[in-house]
Amino acid sequence: MKILAGRAHTGLAERIAKAAGTELCGAEISQFPDGEIFVKITENIRGRDVYIVQPTSFPPNENLMELLIMIDAAKRASAKRITAVLPYYGYARQDRKDQPRVPITAKLVANLLVAAGTNRLLTMDLHAQQIQGFFDIPVDHLYAAPVIVKYLREKTPDNLVVVAPDTGGLKVAAAYADMLGAGVAVVGKERKSAEDVEATHLVGDVKGCNAVLVDDITSTAGTLVAAANLLVEAGAASIRAAVSHSLLNEKGVAKLNASPIEELVVTDSVPSRCDTGNKVKVLSVAELLADAVCRIQNDRSVTSLFNIT
Ligand code: R5P
Numbered sequence: 001m002k003i004l005a006g007r008a009h010t011g012l013a014e015r016i017a018k019a020a021g022t023e024l025c026g027a028e029i030s031q032f033p034d035g036e037i038f039v040k041i042t043e044n045i046r047g048r049d050v051y052i053v054q055p056t057s058f059p060p061n062e063n064l065m066e067l068l069i070m071i072d073a074a075k076r077a078s079a080k081r082i083t084a085v086l087p088y089y090g091y092a093r094q095d096r097k098d099q100p101r102v103p104i105t106a107k108l109v110a111n112l113l114v115a116a117g118t119n120r121l122l123t124m125d126l127h128a129q130q131i132q133g134f135f136d137i138p139v140d141h142l143y144a145a146p147v148i149v150k151y152l153r154e155k156t157p158d159n160l161v162v163v164a165p166d167t168g169g170l171k172v173a174a175a176y177a178d179m180l181g182a183g184v185a186v187v188g189k190e191r192k193s194a195e196d197v198e199a200t201h202l203v204g205d206v207k208g209c210n211a212v213l214v215d216d217i218t219s220t221a222g223t224l225v226a227a228a229n230l231l232v233e234a235g236a237a238s239i240r241a242a243v244s245h246s247l248l249n250e251k252g253v254a255k256l257n258a259s260p261i262e263e264l265v266v267t268d269s270v271p272s273r274c275d276t277g278n279k280v281k282v283l284s285v286a287e288l289l290a291d292a293v294c295r296i297q298n299d300r301s302v303t304s305l306f307n308i309t
Helices: 010-019 060-076 105-116 129-134 145-155 167-180 222-233 250-257 286-297
Strands: 002-005 027-031 037-041 049-053 081-086 120-124 139-142 160-164 183-193 196-203 210-218 238-246 263-267 280-283
Touching: 002 010, 010 049, 010 286, 027 060, 037 060, 049 060, 049 286, 060 081, 060 105, 081 286, 105 129, 120 286, 129 139, 139 286, 145 167, 145 238, 145 263, 145 280, 160 167, 167 183, 167 210, 183 222, 196 222, 210 222, 222 238, 222 250
Parallel strands: 002 049, 049 081, 081 120, 120 139, 160 183, 160 210, 210 238, 238 263, 263 280
Antiparallel strands: 027 037, 183 196
16 A cells, blocks of 8 residues: 655654554655646555545645645556545535535535545544535544543543533534543534634533533634633533644634633644644544554454544
């Protein structure tokens, strides 16, 4: 097999290759003065299984286009099978037509990946599980939960309650609560704009409990901080948060630092956009992804990767 890295997160791609016992496949990626991207794979990949690692995080359009060009290059270089490895699948939040005249961009991205030549997708913590159905090729969908739960078990105090910061996250919060032997609560959220979130209701008892907010993405930190403020009002003893994909910029980090959240646990599915300060703990999912790559390569089950040890 060959593991290729786009420029979105070469650090993670290197860690995946190392954990898989190999090195990154040679490739040159450059940009013309007008912004067009050029890719040249510098090793023979004829007849190989090629894994292209590229989270489509910030800047999403640039990273997505680069991925599509890499897939095209691999296809034209006669790769046998191309697996797009998206530790973070950007545009996943645009997964339904819930207003008139809006796109379903998560489906458009799926169409683009397949049209470019993707034979298989490996991804992690999709915003909605149903996005798997946008593909008619095999999709392996991993969860960061085994990595995050292991850390939380070691670091968090007893008397835990896992809190979903919006109703969409309730199922995931309930799964975390189950794994941690904790209670569960949910916050009702109203999004006023992309940057303005209001936490309106809290369902569940958090008084005197150590709360852990869990979510798939944090972008402006608005959702987490609004929920945390409500938890303080409801008498939570301490508040932590755990999120699979951190898209935080400096403004988001400042908001987090000024909030009652003591610690935010994230993964390295996407690179940090800025200095994330003292509150953010980054856990690596490189071994998890490498294990998945090796299992796919050897036609072995990936189910055991969902187990919490
Ligand atoms: C939305 O449904 C997602 O699960 C996240 O809650 C949301 O994307 C977080 O965004 P922000 O940090 O900007 O509030």
